[in-house]
Amino acid sequence: METKIKKIGNSLGVILSKSILAATEMKETDRVVITSQQGKIVIEKARLPREDWGEMIMQAKEEEERFFPEELENKFDREDWAWE
Template identity: 45%
Template sequence: METKIRKIGNSLGVTLPKQLIEELHLKNGDTLTIEKQEGNIKLKPIDPEFEQWAEAYRQANVDYKEVLKELAK
């Protein structure tokens, strides 16, 4: 798939092809992360529910680190 860089106000942007939008189940207002990897751009949708779950998981690992170590024995 190809798209062109376009001027949007004082910025530059790209439009996503309809096929890609449908395949990724994207909708207006969704948030994407942008990463630069080895000279390439990677766009990744953010799932707010998953982000909340992931943060709770990270926090539980910090809060209960010693308990989890004991349970793993």
């Protein structure tokens, strides 16, 4: 799709076609994040706060298990350590 940059009030903008919005599963009320990457304008749907928390928690749990396995015992713990 080719379009022109248009003046909208004191700003400039681009009108997105209905077919582009449908293909990207975006709608009129969605919030977006606009960035530039290697000379291109990238428009992405904004993630809701906490949307990816479940994934982040699972990653943290996996890292914790890797660094702190349940069995951390060693010879000192098994044989030498005693509470007095």
